Amino acid sequence: MNPPQSNPTPTNPPAEKAQAAPAVVVTVTLPPAGAELLARSTLPFRAVEHSLKGYHLDATVTPDQVAAAAAELDREGFALDTITGVDWLAESQMEVSYDYFHPLTGLRAVVRSRTARENAEFPTISTVFPGATWHERETHDFFGIGFSGHPNLAPFLLPEDATYHPLRKDFVP
């Protein structure tokens, strides 16, 4: 039905052509509290469109900065949302992402950090947020990531004699 000139390469379906198109520039609209925080924060935050990602501010820091980042967000009135790891096996890196939410303004901030995969260790933020104790224990359970300064990194959800870390991508049951 289509004239031939409208579909010069029949092997290339329209869906793939759409994917190859250049990425649309996204305009980020931060709530006023987010823009103010972005302006005064010492953290390398970048603004993110919440409707696309589910958070407003995103920062990548080095492992030795995560506790200082937690302390700054604590001063700003953020609450600890969760802590979790991601195993980047192909790049031989471990990532830990710290999620925060602001109970009054509703802002969401993510602080993430990466280190070498073997013997990955991050400083604990449980001195700033006591609620981090359990999240860090869980991250240690699942990924084998250490948290220096943590009061007790005993298995949290896994059995008390567990020596394996099931969310590592090379884990074999």
Add this chain to the structure above:
Amino acid sequence: MLKEQITDTAPSEAPRETFVLNLGPQHPATHGVLRVKLTMDGEFVTRAEPICGYIHRMQEKMGENRSYAQFLPNTSRIDYLSAMMYTHAFVGVVERAAKLQVPPRAEYIRVITSELNRISSHLVWWGAFLLDLGGFTPLLYAFDDREKILDLLEAITGARLTYAYFRIGGLYNDVDQAFIDGSRAFVSHMRPRLKMYRELVTDNIILRKRLIGIGPVSGEMCRKYGASGPVIRGSGIPYDVRKSEPYSAYPDFDFEIPCFTEGDSMARYLVRLEEIAQSLRIIEQALDRLPAGPVMAEKVPRVLKLPAGDYCYATEAARGRFMVRLVSDNKEIPYRVKLRTPCLSNLSLFEEASQGMLLPDALAFMGSLDLVIPDIDR
């Protein structure tokens, strides 16, 4: 009552020693398999250490070895009492990443079923909590009302608790007139029941003596531990994901966030009962304005490959903030699924907050946190 008030009158030569008391993992007050290692000084708790993981199922690993649609039913088995909001967060994160537009009718029905689910969850808590405190009768009333919700939801979803009614891009099926009429009938049935509950239970002097001033949790403590839901709203902070990160059709409705400043078990009790009334308001508005149209997005790909990156989606579940954090590497199965559950954060403040409490008060306090153990252990 605090320990200092009693030890003033105790003989000064009384021996001071502590003993370890094991609560659970099988105990009626823990509502599931939660173990708490209590260090006791007589009747007083000096340390309460929750020990979690007895029903850990490694849901997050299961998420990494099956497709998005296949993992969806798992999310309704995390907190089996408010499964709608959990499946909502999961389909929400996939829709956000795939940029799927959900039809307005589907969003409205999602709100109606979620709020019905919230009421049924609060009713289970209400009955079971009062059972913990020694009152058996309210449970029968609560389950009677809840049964009406379960029947309504069963007729349209096919399940009584573990719903997989929300699908990526919309809903499994449309609602029929019987559901709309039944939901209206439930709203008008529930309002006088709430008044009766207030007169029979909330104003009861024994209940008030058990709850007022017991287990005070400050807003600052909630923030430090990431507590959310009725726990933070009972501590004076009106934090609700439906307002702070509006999702689905919630911006269309007029409702309030119940908030009490006392921070004690009574405040958390009142927040939940007031929330039932607000949920009824939302359901009524959504039924009045239910738009016509399809309940499934057009062109939902059969094989979903989400663009690489991480995506979050949070919903206000019955117990607080539930968030799915998804990491995609543009394959058919997720690279990482993190399930951020409210009960884990809400329980994590128990050790600090329960220090120095009488054991029966500590159990009342634990009941007021409304714990669902599979939600902690995942």
